[in-house]
Amino acid sequence: MDTVARSTSRTHAPTAPRRRRWVLAVLVAPLLTLLAGCAQETSSSGSGVHGGEASLSLPDLSEVTVVGGMSGRVLLGLGLVVCVMGLAMGVATYLQMRKLEVHTSMREVSELIYSTCKAYLAQQGKFLMVLWAFIAAVIVVYYKVLVGFEWGRVAVVIAFSLIGMAGSYSVAWFGIRVNTLANSRVAFASLRGKPLPLHRMPLKAGMSIGMVLISLELFMMLVILMFLPRDIAGACFIGFAIGESLGASALRIAGGIFTKIADIGSDLMKIAFKIKEDDARNPGVIADCTGDNAGDSVGPSADGFETYGVTGVALVTFVLLGVHDPAVQASLLVWVFVVRAVMIVASAVSYQLNDLYTARRYRDAERMDFERPLSNLVWLTSAACIVATFATTWFVLADTAAGDQWWRLATIVSCGTLAGALIPELVKAFTSTSSRHVREVVKSSRQGGPSLNILSGLVAGNFSAYWLGIAIVGLMGGSYLLSEQGLGDLMVAPAVFSFGLVAFGFLGMGPVTIAVDSYGPVTDNAQSVYELSVIEDIEDIDAELEREYGFTPQWERGKLMLEENDGAGNTFKATAKPVLIGTAVVGATTMIFSIIMGLTGGLTEGIENLSLLHPPFLLGLITGGSVIYWFTGASIQAVTTGAHRAVEFIRTTIKLDGVSKASEADSRRVVEICTQYAQQGMLTMFLGVFFATLAFAFVEPYFFIGYLVSIATFGLYQAIFMANAGGAWDNAKKIVETDLHAKGTQLHDATIVGDTVGDPYKDTSSVALNPVIKFTTLFGLLAVDLAVSLTDQGRHTLVVSLAAVFFVVSAYFVHRSFYGMRIQTSLEGDDEPAVVEEPAPSDEPADGLPSPARPRDDEPASDDAPGAAGDEAPGETVPQEAGAR
Secondary structure (H helix, E strand, O other): OHHHHHHHHHHOOOOHHHHHHHHHHHHHHHHHHHHHHHHHHHHHOOOOOOOHHHHOOOOOHHHOEOOOOOEHHHHHHHHHHHHHHHHHHHHHHHHHHHHOOOOHHHHHHHHHHHHHHHHHHHHHHHHHHHHHHHHHHHHHHHHHHHOOOOHHHHHHHHHHHHHHHHHHHHHHHHHHHHHHHHHHHHHHHHHHOOOHHHHHHHHHHHHHHHHHHHHHHHHHHHHHHHHOOOOOHHHHHHHHHHHHHHHHHHHHHHHHHHHHHHHHHHHHHHHHHOOOOOOOOOOHHHHHHHHHHHHHHHHHHHHHHHHHHHHHHHHHHHHHHHOOOHHHHHHHHHHHHHHHHHHHHHHHHHHHHHHHHHHHHHOOOOOOOOHHHHHHHHHHHHHHHHHHHHHHHHHHHOOOOOHHHHHHHHHHHHHHHHHHHHHHHHHHHHHOOOOHHHHHHHHHHHHHHHHHHHHHHHHHHHHHHHHHHHHHHHHHHHHHHHHOOOHHHOOOOHHHHHHHHHHHHHOOOHHHHHHHHHHHHHHHHHHHHHHHOOHHHOOOHHHHHHHHOOOOOOHHHHHHHHHHHHHHHHHHHHHHHHHHHHHHHHHHHHHHHHHHHHHOOOOOOOHHHOOOOOHHHHHHHHHHHHHHHHHHHHHHHHHHHHHHHHHHHHHHHOOOOOOOOOOHHHHHHHHHHHHHHHHHHHHHHHHHHHHHHHHHHHHOHHHHHHHHHHHHHHHHHHHHHHHHHHHHHHHHHHHHHHOOOOOOOHHHHHHHHHHHHHHHHHHHHHHHHHHHHHHHHHHHHHHHHHHHHHHHOOOHHHHHHHHHHHHHHHHHHHHHHHHOOOOOOOOOOOOOOOOOOOOOOOOOOOOOOOOOOOOHHHOOOOOOOOOOOOOOOOOOOOOOOOOOO
8 A cells, every 4th residue: 555655646746735835826917907908998098898798688578478478477477387397397207217117225225425525526516616716706807897787787697607606516415315216126026027127217217307407407597587686687697507518517527527538547457457347346347336326327417407408598688689679589488488498388288298108118128228219219209399489489480570470480390309309319319229331330340359349339429420510400401491581570690599599409409418318327337337236146035135125136147238328328418518519619609700790890790700711710710629529538538547546545545355345434435535536637737728718809809709610610519529438338338248248258348348438528528618618708708808808998018918928827827737747657668667466567657547357367478468467458358257246
């Protein structure tokens, strides 16, 4: 353990207090400069600043009358009732999950996982408050010091930014609680040998998360819309959106880093020591389970909450800026929010109908295709939402000033809803266990090992980016053509509004999208809980189960079904990622429009600057790609360094003889390592993005427009490529484990290597690009307005100077994202290498690499076995735990 302590001191970055002082100094200096400069300008100039979107005032919604004479406010009130019912459904599911039967050994494991998740989330909450303080400072600088809002209005913006962040945080907490209840119940249900409960439980848990998430988001926005004074609603919406975007960005980035550090650290032990999946003796497995929730539950929940809210705010902002008739504004706002409420109902009804059909179809089945009921649910919900959209749109708009356009608006929204079902089908073509692309990865691995495995996965990811990109462009193109058929009579830039409605349609079936995404972490954890409980080794367990629960356990069948169900979970985790990133990109178009409207005086001047002939705009387009690629590399670097540290700790503490489980202290220590590197990586990357946004907004406004368009475009394809390549690698390993039953072979080792490459691809970098794009665009609304206002007041020199200062600060964090996160050991591996079980050959570096296990029965290893696992697949040896688990 002395070695571990010395290694810890070497590998870690500078001590926490010292690092915090440097970070605070770097952050506070430019903000104080900004505050001083703005204060000087306020005292020397008149206030010509309007306050941007925060100054927008809502129309009178009570004047809207729908078919049958019902008031628009009454309809919105019914929407509040729907939200309360959705929240009640989530709470009821939580209570039902607690009552489901589960063996004590499994419940203890799931509660340990939950306790580590709580510790992680509590730590993240503290971090969020620190980040929020900087956002609040910018809000005060802009709205109070520069714009001159009274303190009451500034307080409203700040308060709703805190409420938005709290919303993202609370749904993330609810998600891990429900998932950690469901995982042990699913694991226990597998012992009965019937597949149906293994499908219904995780889907029910996911649906409860989806209903709570969407209902809470819509409830908050309806409260702003209906009960707050109309002249401060714009400030409330902007503050709310910035807060939830901040919360989602931090939780998504940190969760993605955490889960993949733990996953890789745990997976590499399978190669190093030839132990089984989720071996209870491996102290990294608990951290892996915690990471499944941090990355695949906390992150998507916060991300989904923010995506739903920011898209709504973008539409509200467009309506207030792009539609000049207050009556049409009011009608469209009522329509948007009533359709959202109706889609919640349609999602809930679709889930119940699909559950009834599935229960009847598979009640007595011995085998089950776990993907089919999930696909049925997605398509059924899409069809139900489309029908509901047309009926609701006619009902709300037919008797209003926008009545002639009701069917066009409904069709445009339906393009997005159709995408919500079509995109998962395209994703499955590249990531499903039945996909030809995934099977190609397996066939390549059989002859070519890890190298061809990785190359085939890259092929799948690149092909998927093409087809999904074409699908998104096709649906957006269709909405554009429809917008040209008369919407221009109601608003300026109708095509931009149509793109926002496509993003709105993407999220229409939000509860189901979140449900099938949350299905994955439950099924993944269920496998781990089964193994960690070591229930098979409990004395007289068969008799106990028969006596206490009334059934004879089917051990092998249960384990096989858990494996198959996890494959379905992997596939549908992959399907939600492009939906969310597609929404971010399409929705960003609408938010960018808000900036353009302000810069061009309502599209009346300066339009020529939105052209490749305007050099700053072109330079902005080029700059955005560089930031996307930096962020991708930085997030993978954080995972790499953290995984190196986790592997180093696990391999020196793991005990394979004389114990059945790793100690709880060692397991918690791995969680602490993952948390440390997740927070360090998240803070560095987030602050790099934060100050880059300020810097580029201050360079030149049209440069910033080009930059925003660029990060959305580059981010879309980078995210889709990485997510689907990772999904292909993941399920290729699953095919080897479940279909070929080839665990412990060279083929299995090759697919494990591919999976560890794909882990940060699909669950760290790709998914984090979504909230980064939206946060940059949304925060950019404030930043560019601030820069333009200072320039208009004659402080161009200050603006340029601040742009340089902010860029230097951003470059500092970009620099630290690699040089501050490097693996701190020598290249030759002679820097106090940790103790290993066997020496590595002299021509191979051993530091940071796990030592291989002895072959079974101490037989000589094959000649091609490497001296240190991780450089190439080991020779074919029979694992110590081959076959039985």
